[in-house]
Amino acid sequence: MVLAGQAPAKGILFFAPEMFWDFVLVALLFILVYVMIRRANAGLPIPRIRKIAGLEAIDEAIGRATEMGRPVHFTPGMSGFGPETYAALATLSYVAKTAAQYDTRLIVTNRQPTVHPVTSEIVRQAYLEAGRPDAFNQDDVRYLSDWQFGYTSAVLGIFRREKPAANLMFGYWMAEALILGEAGAEAGCIQVGANTNVFQIHFFIVTCDYTLIGEEQFAASAYLSKEPMLTGTVVAQDMVKILIGLLVLAGSVWATVAGNADKLVKFLSQ
Amino acid sequence: MTAEQWGAIAGSICIIMAWSYLFKESDIYYFAEHLFVGLTVARGLTYTFENQLKPLVLKDMAEKGQWTLVIPVVIGLLIYCWFFKGLRWVARITMGFWIGYGAGYSLGFSPPVYLKQVFDTFTPFIKDGRFNFGGVLYFLVVITALMYFLFTVKKESGVLKYGSMFGRYALMVAFGSAYGSITMAYLSLVIGKLQVIFKDALHLVK
Numbered sequence: 001m002v003l004a005g006q007a008p009a010k011g012i013l014f015f016a017p018e019m020f021w022d023f024v025l026v027a028l029l030f031i032l033v034y035v036m037i038r039r040a041n042a043g044l045p046i047p048r049i050r051k052i053a054g055l056e057a058i059d060e061a062i063g064r065a066t067e068m069g070r071p072v073h074f075t076p077g078m079s080g081f082g083p084e085t086y087a088a089l090a091t092l093s094y095v096a097k098t099a100a101q102y103d104t105r106l107i108v109t110n111r112q113p114t115v116h117p118v119t120s121e122i123v124r125q126a127y128l129e130a131g132r133p134d135a136f137n138q139d140d141v142r143y144l145s146d147w148q149f150g151y152t153s154a155v156l157g158i159f160r161r162e163k164p165a166a167n168l169m170f171g172y173w174m175a176e177a178l179i180l181g182e183a184g185a186e187a188g189c190i191q192v193g194a195n196t197n198v199f200q201i202h203f204f205i206v207t208c209d210y211t212l213i214g215e216e217q218f219a220a221s222a223y224l225s226k227e228p229m230l231t232g233t234v235v236a237q238d239m240v241k242i243l244i245g246l247l248v249l250a251g252s253v254w255a256t257v258a259g260n261a262d263k264l265v266k267f268l269s270q
Numbered sequence: 271m272t273a274e275q276w277g278a279i280a281g282s283i284c285i286i287m288a289w290s291y292l293f294k295e296s297d298i299y300y301f302a303e304h305l306f307v308g309l310t311v312a313r314g315l316t317y318t319f320e321n322q323l324k325p326l327v328l329k330d331m332a333e334k335g336q337w338t339l340v341i342p343v344v345i346g347l348l349i350y351c352w353f354f355k356g357l358r359w360v361a362r363i364t365m366g367f368w369i370g371y372g373a374g375y376s377l378g379f380s381p382p383v384y385l386k387q388v389f390d391t392f393t394p395f396i397k398d399g400r401f402n403f404g405g406v407l408y409f410l411v412v413i414t415a416l417m418y419f420l421f422t423v424k425k426e427s428g429v430l431k432y433g434s435m436f437g438r439y440a441l442m443v444a445f446g447s448a449y450g451s452i453t454m455a456y457l458s459l460v461i462g463k464l465q466v467i468f469k470d471a472l473h474l475v476k
Contacts, residue, residue: 251389
């Protein structure tokens, strides 16, 4: 009886019934991604990704560090494993490989203890792929502190002591965004910042040379690798964005004609 | 003096040491920085032990008998194989779990906000028989910001080009507004620190 009482209500076992249309939207995204990947694999044409200045600037930043003989600093952000961190890790792979090819020292700092070994493995693998496994230095991939401002203080110390020529800040950022951006600018770094936090991204816009706003960061892996298969996933996401735009238009027209869009909202909430 | 007062004095000294950077970089500042970083690492270790490991072993396992928790504990401990050259590959099992869990968690808990956000943008263009300027502007900003975030659609001319441009400017206005309000909030943090010095430690302010 106790077990029966604790059992979830019918329909809630897999997803909440009022989220049926959310499920349809996500399922549609999955299908579109699958179709686009199949198209890419079949060699069918896939649209190119528009120029994203912040990602173009990564090569420029590493090149500058190489010319100056100073290191590049990269950080995958403050959060644990989540969409922003995955995007940051994909970018790290590219940055590490490029740094290895240019024989430029790369310093990676981590706040999350779980992300730290993953970044280390990514950098190690990138150096291996670049044919320079001997150049990988484990001590340059660092775990600093899991406390937000403890980590920030430690990075400020690295800026001051090791004077990187480039500072690449990807992932998710919070209140430390301004402190790090300002310190990087003061240290004379060329800076590329990426953030999805709308309450903090403006601090990157004012302190960094290039900023990736929100979704731009998620297109990074496809943009940098230029692989048609990855580009296909971005195409699929664009299609869903267009669909959402049309839904916003339909809802607003409905609200204008009927006075409000309650009926449409009710229908889509079941 | 009470422990709180000693704490306020120690805190005030640390604040002044950290702020000495504004005058000049010095050993005082470096000491404050290293002290702070060290303290946060120690705090992290203590916090993890007291709030995660101890309750897990003493409460969940020993008291409640949830011995199945041994499985994630063992998977978690495998990460320490990372320190041994020959066993480094074993640590990748743990990393795989973390990465998979993160992806699953994001996928499972992010979608619920999708349509709710879309519903909030449904706005009538005409309200009470009058042109709803605010609503139309809101609608335009949403649509054009979406245009800006289209990456694979050609935007060299026409509606998409100018819409995308408008969306970018709209984003900048929003960011500017947030910049102002959050900078003000940061200034209030400075006031908080001044309170520690002048109120809690020196008792000059009531």
